Amino acid sequence: MIDEFAKDNLHGRLRRDREALLWKLDGLSEYDARRPLTATGTNLLGLVKHLATVEARYFGEVFERPSPEPLPRWQDYDGRDLWATEDETRDQIIGFCRRTWERSDATIDELPLDALGHVPWWSEPSPNTNLFAVMVHVLGETNRHAGHADILRESLDGRTGIRPEHEKRIDEEARAAYCARLEQAARSAVPIKP
Secondary structure: OHHHHHHHHHHHHHHHHHHHHHHOOOOOOHHHHHOOOOOOOOOHHHHHHHHHHHHHHHOOHHHOOOOOOOOOOOOOOOOHHHOOOOOOOHHHHHHHHHHHHHHHHHHHHHOOOOOEEEOOOOOOOOOEEEHHHHHHHHHHHHHHHHHHHHHHHHHHHOOOOOOHHHOOOOOHHHHHHHHHHHHHHHHHHOOOOO
8 A cells, every 4th residue: 555655656746847847948949948057068958858868767777678769878978968969859859758758657657666676877785776766766866957957947037936837927126136135144144354
């Protein structure tokens, strides 16, 4: 009983957070979806592509259910799973993402939580694991990168929220006053040198 509850709960959260990440692309130009927004080049479309690749590996290869689509190597020399190349369209990446989700969902639906898997790139504590541990790991990765996407999208146009129905209307004046208050608090916290 608890296994099914845990599995359904984790799977439901994974589905919700996947969609939240994908929603961060809505309404963006091709340039804004692809352009590097941090010193390390993090970008929104790249996060979507990366997480689809993560799921393809964890819910595929780990349980001997490899993706029928070619995947970039782990930590490829050019980080190819973290950005969209010139010849990859947004629709192709989103399509890859959705197909990967379908295959991942099938793995989750068909296997019990204690189904054994092998993660060759894990050395500690052991590369041998089970579906429950992989679900927790992938949910953590998804949450982490969805948080990155939240910040990136907010920096582009101020859009916040996890789903369209939770999007907040931006009161620019209130936001500016709030940020000014935070700036003042930060400056006040700095010790004054004699």
